[in-house]
Amino acid sequence: MDTIFYVLGGIVLLLVIWFIATRNKIVRAEVKIDEAASGIDVALTKRFDVLTKMLDVTKGYAKYEAETLTRVVSLRKGMSMSERSEANAKMDDMLRGINVLVENYPDLKASENYKQLQLSILDVEEHLQASRRLYNGNVTVFNNIIVTFPSSAVAGMMGKSKKEFFEAEAKKRADVKMDF
Amino acid sequence: MSDILARLEHSRKTVANYYLLNGLLLLLCFLSFPLLIQAAPVVPFAFLIASVCMFLFFTLKKRKAYTTGFKHDLVESILKEIFTDLYFDPNRGLHNSVIKNTGMMQMGNRYSSDDYIKGKYKDIAFEQADVCIQQVTTDSEGRSHTTTYFRGRWMIFDFNKNFASDLQVRESGFTYAKKKGGWFTPKEEKMKKLELEDAEFNKGFNVYASNDHEAYYILTPHIMQSMKTLRERTKGKLILCFVASRLHVGVNSNDNAFEPPIFRAIDENIVNSIKQEISVITRFVDELKLDRNIYKQG
Incomplete structure (x- = not known):
């Protein structure tokens, strides 16, 4: 009788330890996703700032067209990942619009200030790419945990569901071309 | 470039000959050791000392000059073809x-x-x-x-x-x-x-x-x-x-x-x-x- 009691007690203890460890693993994976998401926010904000500066420079040459492009994008706190993806896609459009606009003004295109901003936007986009890959990597890890049995049972108890990826619109991104 | 290669090849042959001579003296030392150790023990040791002295005072010196020439004349000139501010x-x-x-x-x-x-x-x-x-x-x-x-x-x-x-x-x-x-x-x-x-x-x-x-x-x-x-x-x-x-x-x-x-x-x-x-x-x-x-x- 005692042996059965000890065996059952041991099994229960192991289950409790496993439950706590799995729960912590899920929480840690979620924290990493949140950190990576804030990295995306930082990169998107930087991208928006640089694009705004590019538009400010452009305004000196084509005020009306530049102001039209400004109205396309808005960033706010607490956006969902699909809203972030959408904002990023709009920024792609904005950059494409600026490039088209600048083609008509060779002086602007050749100005040192504008060239510096072009370099900035490339670096910002590299950072955004890094944030996106890091975020999506963390989401993959998290989603794998919560759909794989038996950790899916713990995730279900915690009310966790699959996270959405930050999509870069590859087709649109490929269209963005920087001229030097 | 061909001048450099010819000069270095001449140096290399000299160094190689010194190494061969060193090797020959060592070989004579080893061969003479069992034959002459009783009759004329000084002979194998003479070969050994000659080999060591030759290596220390001639072979190494020649090798160093050859290595320096190889690196400065040949390697550096090739490096200069490829790199700037070298x-x-x-x-x-x-x-x-x-x-x-x-x-x-x-x-x-x-x-x-x-x-x-x-x-x-x-x-x-x-x-x-x-x-x-x-x-x-x-x-x-x-x-x-x-x-x-x-x-x-x-x-x-x-x-x-x-x-x-x-x-x-x-x-x-x-x-x-x-x-x-x-x-x-x-x-x-x-x-x-x-x-x-x-x-x-x-x-x-x-x-x-x-x-x-x-x-x-x-x-x-x-x-x-x-x-x-x-x-x-x-x-x-x-x-x-x-x-x-x-x-x-x-x-x-x-x-x-x-x-x-x-x-x-x-x-x-x-x-x-x-x-x-x-x-x-x-x-x-x-x-x-x-x-x-x-x-x-x-």
């Missing part, structure tokens, strides 16, 4: 603090370095030298044991992105890197092991980073692909350390670059093999596109 000193190396300060290598207790090259390739500044790092220990019976931690080329390039945190990428099987993720790693040095999205890359390399975002910023899909290519094309295990916006590359090939041959003719093949050795430097700039310097400003 500084080449075969007798100088990288100071051990340069490698130690990366915090990425086990440094042992014996260090040597030579064949220092500094210059620019495609306007990218670099330094490189042959480096040997060893750990010499003595056991309880007084026997000395030498473990070679690293023998090969250590190269330092200006990287085309700015970054603040450190990143270590070491090829699987690169044994004596400073482990950054172990239980016994001091907290301030500890780095996280990263798995990137490229499974093949993860299989071939171990990545340790102090900042996840910067690791992804540096290790773009293109850079990862290039590293896989470099791993295939480079003899020896690789370690790549990204420290203070510079890239340190260690190629643990267990050989010494730019050494002159003694028993092989100095001809176009030697020129080609020197160019091959130089291509280890240029390959990293070309493959990693370090000259695509569009991310740094000012």
Whole structure:
């Protein structure tokens, strides 16, 4: 009788330890996703700032067209990942619009200030790419945990569901071309 | 170039003849030892002393002159064809603090370095030298044991992105890197092991980073692909350390670059093999596109 009691007690203890460890693993994976998401926010904000500066420079040459492009994008706190993806896609459009606009003004295109901003936007986009890959990597890890049995049972108890990826619109991104 | 090759070939033949003569005297010593040790014991010892004296006073001297000529006349002239702002000193190396300060290598207790090259390739500044790092220990019976931690080329390039945190990428099987993720790693040095999205890359390399975002910023899909290519094309295990916006590359090939041959003719093949050795430097700039310097400003 005692042996059965000890065996059952041991099994229960192991289950409790496993439950706590799995729960912590899920929480840690979620924290990493949140950190990576804030990295995306930082990169998107930087991208928006640089694009705004590019538009400010452009305004000196084509005020009306530049102001039209400004109205396309808005960033706010607490956006969902699909809203972030959408904002990023709009920024792609904005950059494409600026490039088209600048083609008509060779002086602007050749100005040192504008060239510096072009370099900035490339670096910002590299950072955004890094944030996106890091975020999506963390989401993959998290989603794998919560759909794989038996950790899916713990995730279900915690009310966790699959996270959405930050999509870069590859087709649109490929269209963005920087001229030097 | 043909004048240089002819002159060096003449020097090489002289050195080779000295080596052969040394060998002959040693052979005579060994052959005469059992025959004359009773009748005329002085003869084998005379051969031995003659061989040693010849080696110390003539062969080494000739070899040194030949090596200097080879490196300054031939290697340097080829280096000048490829690099700009060149500084080449075969007798100088990288100071051990340069490698130690990366915090990425086990440094042992014996260090040597030579064949220092500094210059620019495609306007990218670099330094490189042959480096040997060893750990010499003595056991309880007084026997000395030498473990070679690293023998090969250590190269330092200006990287085309700015970054603040450190990143270590070491090829699987690169044994004596400073482990950054172990239980016994001091907290301030500890780095996280990263798995990137490229499974093949993860299989071939171990990545340790102090900042996840910067690791992804540096290790773009293109850079990862290039590293896989470099791993295939480079003899020896690789370690790549990204420290203070510079890239340190260690190629643990267990050989010494730019050494002159003694028993092989100095001809176009030697020129080609020197160019091959130089291509280890240029390959990293070309493959990693370090000259695509569009991310740094000012």
